[in-house]
């Protein structure tokens with residue numbers, strides 16, 4: 103006999119009604135409380151609402167090695183996904199990655215300061231209101247500006263009902 107898996111997949115310490123920010127504390131990409139995480143810290147620039155950006159300066163070591171001396175391709179994807187996802191909050195939306203594509207243009211080196219930049223592209227309106235699809239892009243750059251990897255992503259705004267079903271309290275507006 104099989105039993106449905108109805109667990110919330112969260113540790114007991116998250117019992118209660120954690121906000122999305124409390125949950126995000128353990129995010130592999132940016133959560134300060136995740137000892138194995140990447141601890142990425144972004145600065146967002148919203149001065150041009152049509153072209154919001156999120157920028158992070160980072161450097162990784164052998165923990166994240168793929169090809170000798172270079173960052174693992176899955177970690178490159180995680181970096182790009184994280185940079186794109188950081189554009190959602192400044193746009194006042196909680197959203198999840200639905201689709202992303204990556205160009206691995208050059209191997210991405212370990213032990214070197216690199217730049218990760220996410221850029222909001224557009225959010226097509228539906229029936230005169232902002233739609234639930236958000237299109238972003240991201241790049242990993244060498245400090246001299248050479249683009250090492252590039253992504254495009256589709257994010258879908260999450261309905262608050264889904265958040266409540268997952269036991270998450272949305273942030274205050």
Ligand SMILES: CCCCCCCCCCCCCC(=O)SCCNC(=O)CCNC(=O)[C@H](O)C(C)(C)COP(=O)(O)OP(=O)(O)OC[C@H]1O[C@@H](n2cnc3c(N)ncnc32)[C@H](O)[C@@H]1OP(=O)(O)O
Nearest residue numbers: 122183187196197198199200201256258260264265268270
């Ligand atoms: C519940 C959990 C709560 C978590 C809170 C999150 C907070 C933030 C956390 C931070 C996270 C950081 C980031 C992370 O790492 S998030 C982690 C990785 N992502 C996920 O785990 C998401 C898993 N996916 C889902 O849960 C669902 O698919 C969601 C909820 C996203 C949408 O499911 P839903 O059933 O609602 O929609 P849909 O799947 O029918 O598709 C939606 C639309 O997209 C169109 N489409 C599809 N492909 C393409 C394409 N290639 N080009 C153009 N369009 C494309 C498609 O035709 C459709 O359009 P339309 O027919 O409606 O017009």
